[in-house]
Amino acid sequence: MSDFIETGSSSTEVIMPEALAAARAAPRRRRGGRSRSMSLLLHGSLVCAVIIAVFPVFWITISSFKPYNEIVSSTTLKILPQTWTLQNYKHVITNDDYQFLHWFANSIVIALITTVVGVFLAATAAYALSRYRFPGYRTALNSFLITQMFPAAILLVPIYNIMVTLGLLNTKTGLVLAYSTVAVPFCVWMLKGYFDTIPISIEEAGRLDGLTPFGTFWRIVMPLSLPGIAVTCFFTFITAWNEVAFANILLTTPDNYTLPVGLRTYVFQFQQDWQYLTAGAVLVTIPAVLVFLFAQRYLISGLTRGGVKG
Amino acid sequence: MLVPTFVVMGLLVFYPLAKGIYLSFTNADRFNIGNKYIPSTYSWIGLANYKEILTSQEFRDVAGFTVLWTFVNVFFHFTIGLALAMALNRTLKFRGMYRMLLLVPWAVPSFISAFAWRFIFNNPYGFLDLLLQKLGVSNPPAFLGDPTWAKFSVITANVWLGVPFMMVALLGGLQAIDADLLDAAAVDGATAWQRFWNVTLPGLRPVAATVILLGLIWTFNMFNVIYLITGGGPANATQIFATFAYQEAFDFKRYGVATAYGVILLSIMLVFGSFYRWTVARMGEETWS
Numbered sequence: 001m002s003d004f005i006e007t008g009s010s011s012t013e014v015i016m017p018e019a020l021a022a023a024r025a026a027p028r029r030r031r032g033g034r035s036r037s038m039s040l041l042l043h044g045s046l047v048c049a050v051i052i053a054v055f056p057v058f059w060i061t062i063s064s065f066k067p068y069n070e071i072v073s074s075t076t077l078k079i080l081p082q083t084w085t086l087q088n089y090k091h092v093i094t095n096d097d098y099q100f101l102h103w104f105a106n107s108i109v110i111a112l113i114t115t116v117v118g119v120f121l122a123a124t125a126a127y128a129l130s131r132y133r134f135p136g137y138r139t140a141l142n143s144f145l146i147t148q149m150f151p152a153a154i155l156l157v158p159i160y161n162i163m164v165t166l167g168l169l170n171t172k173t174g175l176v177l178a179y180s181t182v183a184v185p186f187c188v189w190m191l192k193g194y195f196d197t198i199p200i201s202i203e204e205a206g207r208l209d210g211l212t213p214f215g216t217f218w219r220i221v222m223p224l225s226l227p228g229i230a231v232t233c234f235f236t237f238i239t240a241w242n243e244v245a246f247a248n249i250l251l252t253t254p255d256n257y258t259l260p261v262g263l264r265t266y267v268f269q270f271q272q273d274w275q276y277l278t279a280g281a282v283l284v285t286i287p288a289v290l291v292f293l294f295a296q297r298y299l300i301s302g303l304t305r306g307g308v309k310g
Numbered sequence: 311m312l313v314p315t316f317v318v319m320g321l322l323v324f325y326p327l328a329k330g331i332y333l334s335f336t337n338a339d340r341f342n343i344g345n346k347y348i349p350s351t352y353s354w355i356g357l358a359n360y361k362e363i364l365t366s367q368e369f370r371d372v373a374g375f376t377v378l379w380t381f382v383n384v385f386f387h388f389t390i391g392l393a394l395a396m397a398l399n400r401t402l403k404f405r406g407m408y409r410m411l412l413l414v415p416w417a418v419p420s421f422i423s424a425f426a427w428r429f430i431f432n433n434p435y436g437f438l439d440l441l442l443q444k445l446g447v448s449n450p451p452a453f454l455g456d457p458t459w460a461k462f463s464v465i466t467a468n469v470w471l472g473v474p475f476m477m478v479a480l481l482g483g484l485q486a487i488d489a490d491l492l493d494a495a496a497v498d499g500a501t502a503w504q505r506f507w508n509v510t511l512p513g514l515r516p517v518a519a520t521v522i523l524l525g526l527i528w529t530f531n532m533f534n535v536i537y538l539i540t541g542g543g544p545a546n547a548t549q550i551f552a553t554f555a556y557q558e559a560f561d562f563k564r565y566g567v568a569t570a571y572g573v574i575l576l577s578i579m580l581v582f583g584s585f586y587r588w589t590v591a592r593m594g595e596e597t598w599s
Contacts, residue, residue, distance in 0.1 A: 043404075046397055050411045052470070056426040057418060059437055063429070077440035121318055140316075147323055149579045151531050153555035154572025157333060157565045158326035164345050181322040242420050244534050249560050260421035264538065267425065274429055281422045292417035293410060 057285065064088055064278035071275050088279035100280060102255055103262035110172050110258060111240035114179040118236045119229065121180070122187030127217050129188065130195035131203075141192075147185040152245050155181060160249055170252045178246045183236045190235070194228030195221060234295065241288075259284055334359055334570035340563030352566070359570035368546070368554075376530065376550040379465060384525040386469040388518070391476025396510075398477070399484045416474035424538035427467035428454070431539070457547035460540050464548050468535045472528075476521060483517030484510065519590040526586075527579065551575050 034042070063071060065088070066081040092100050129141060159178050168174030198221055206216045222229065244260045251257050254265070263284075266277040336352045337359075344350030363369050398409055415423065430437045431453035442450035453463045487510060495505045511518075533552045536542060542549035542557060549557070551571060559568030 042397055042400070042402070046394075046402075046408050046412075049394055050408060053412050053414050053474075056423065056430060056470070057414060059430060060422075060426045072435050077437070077444045125316070143319075143324075146580070147319075149527055149576070149583060150323075150327075151552060151555070151572055151575040151579065152533060153552060153559070153568060154330045154576055155323070155326050156556065157559050157569050157572070158329040159322075160559075161329070161333075161343060161565070162326060164343075177322060180318065181326070184319060185323070238419075242534065244421055244537060245556060260419075260534075260538075263421070263425065267428070272432075274432070274435075277425055278429065281425055285418055285422050288419050288422075289414065289417045293413070296410075296413060296417075 057289075060278040060281050060285075063274065064282045066275065068273075068275045071278075088275045089283070092276050092279045092283070095276075096254075099254065100262065100283075103257050103259045104284075106172070106256060107241060107258040110175050110179070111237045113172070113176045114183060114240040115233050115236045117176060118180050118183035119187055119191075119233050122184050122232070123191055123222065123229065124217070125184075126188045126191035127195055127221060130192045131200070144185040144188045147181075148189075156245060156249070159246070163250060169250060170256055172256075174250050175247060175258075178250060179240045179243060182243075183239055186239075187232045187236060190232050191225065191228055194225045198224050330569045330572055333565055334573045336566050338565040338569075340565075343563075343565055355566070359566050360574070363567065363570055363574065371546065372549050372551055372554045375461065375548065378461070379468075379550050380526055380529045382465055383468050383472060383529045384522060387472040387476045387525055387529075388480075388522060390469070390473050392480050392514075394473070394477045395480040395484055396506075398481055412477060413474045415470050416478075420471060420534050421538055423471055424467065424535050427463070427470070427535075428539045431463045431467075454540055455544055457544055460544055460548050464536050464539050467539060468529070468532065471535065472525065476525065479517060479521045480514065483514045486517075487513035515593075523583070523586050523590075527583070530579070 062079065062081065065084045065086070067083060067085045067087065070078070070082060129137070159181070163169050163174045163178070166174075168177070202224070203216045203220055206220045207213075211219060242260070243258075247258045247261045248264075251261055254262070257265075259280075263277060263280050266273045266280065333352075335354055335356060337355045338350070338352040342350060342352040394412060398405060398412075402408070418426075433439055433450075433452045433455055436453070438453060439450045451459045453459050491509050491513070492505055495509050500508065530550075531552050532550070533556065536548055536550060536553045537556070540548045542553045546554070552575075555568050555571035555575070558564050558571060
């Protein structure tokens with residue numbers, strides 16, 4: 001499983017801190033100031049941590065501007081390029097009839113469709129689990145939780161087999177279906193927590209005004225849970241975006257590859273084109289990091305709110 | 311309204327699960343699995359796959375590294391994450407900036423991070439190699455070529471990857487701790503260490519119990535980092551169950567064996583998960599009663 005969905009599913013447990021919002025409120029000043037040396041130590045360690053956190057990204061970015069012969073010059077360490085070049089980017093983008101852009105598009109399309117399908121299915125199920133008690137309720141709820149624990153190993157072979165039988169190998173449909181197996185259970189848990197926080201009285205008012213059960217869900221509950229829906233969408237998107245194992249076996253021709261599978265072809269065992277890999281990596285990373293840093297406030301508070309009532 | 315989801319889940323999760331369990335008792339491989347046109351011809355062989363796996367040396371080796379991998383990773387995720395969270399939970403200049411930059415490993419797509427680390431560990435022109443040479447180490451280790459160093463390398467990369475999540479979660483937990491408790495302890499003469507050990511840590515327990523369990527499960531199942539950095543090599547030195555079962559299935563096409571691995575892993579997870587929850591629940595009672 002990939003990291004983002006994992007992160008999200010922490011909300012499946014009840015215990016995430018209520019106070020991440022408060023967390024960001026003005027930090028308390030406790031028991032007076034610090035000594036100068038203490039302060040230095042604190043900033044020193046944080047700066048070290050930041051350097052380590054940022055370094056890999058910095059390094060691939062810098063390397064992507066180096067010509068091939070500088071990357072493979074194994075004699076001395078030079079941080080900055082001797083000659084800056086955009087050749088790697090040009091090659092990555094235009095090579096093989098703009099193949100990289102195809103991968104990019106494939107990744108985006110697959111992640112978007114997975115998001116729409118996954119979140120819609122999950123929202124209806126989560127709503128039912130949040131509002132109705134029926135025989136097998138506990139089992140249903142737990143089955144969603146347990147699927148979170150599935151090692152990919154147990155589903156990969158049968159799903160691959162099914163895709164072969166259905167002729168869905170090497171198609172976007174096949175991949176979307178496979179990703180939904182990962183995304184839906186997580187989304188159900190996440191959204192159920194959200195729906196639980198919406199007072200039933202609002203829905204009852206809607207019913208009195210003549211809405212059908214689906215109408216109350218679609219017109220009242222969904223709009224009220226938009227923050228939760230947004231977070232769930234984001235996590236589903238990222239899960240699909242980062243997935244390697246399924247994409248690797250279900251996609252068989254280069255034009256259909258998603259980004260992780262495609263980029264990997266740059267660094268196969270015997271020919272390692274790090275200059276292209278780094279350029280491709282930077283093109284993928286920049287939008288991802290910008291979106292993440294912009295969205296993280298909302299994400300973390302959204303995660304927390306859904307989780308509190310899990 | 312559950313119907314559509316259950317239909318889909320049934321088709322996509324429970325049917326494959328049942329089929330996977332069934333396959334684990336068969337001799338399915340690339341020759342008899344069948345396809346769209348050819349019917350499958352594998353047959354039931356009972357527990358033979360399980361027997362083969364559980365008595366093999368490979369299983370023990372992979373199990374050993376999986377355990378090491380899981381616990382070392384989560385240990386460092388938690389301790390480093392906690393240290394950073396404690397540092398960020400103070401009045402501090404540039405606090406917001408530190409926090410944002412420390413989130414970078416979480417923001418970068420994990421497959422990109424894996425590639426970036428593989429590049430850094432590269433021999434002979436990776437950054438670490440060159441750095442060590444510059445520092446006077448004439449013959450730096452092959453970080454990805456030597457079995458022991460490869461273990462070190464994949465764990466390092468994954469520690470880097472997992473710290474920000476722990477940091478954010480624990481920071482939230484820290485801020486939920488009542489400052490008055492800490493002040494009261496200070497007034498009563500508790501040292502900084504005693505305050506940390508007797509007030510902060512117990513206060514973090516609910517959050518910590520959850521994130522550690524999740525961390526253990528995710529790390530146990532982590533596929534991307536190992537697959538993209540070492541592919542489990544050299545000589546299976548960095549295989550964990552997730553990548554090893556994948557190799558059995560899609561490199562060697564031994565579907566029966568691979569699904570048997572899946573079933574074994576699932577059982578381990580279920581047992582471990584219940585045991586963990588039970589322990590945490592019991593610890594809770596002891597603390598509060």
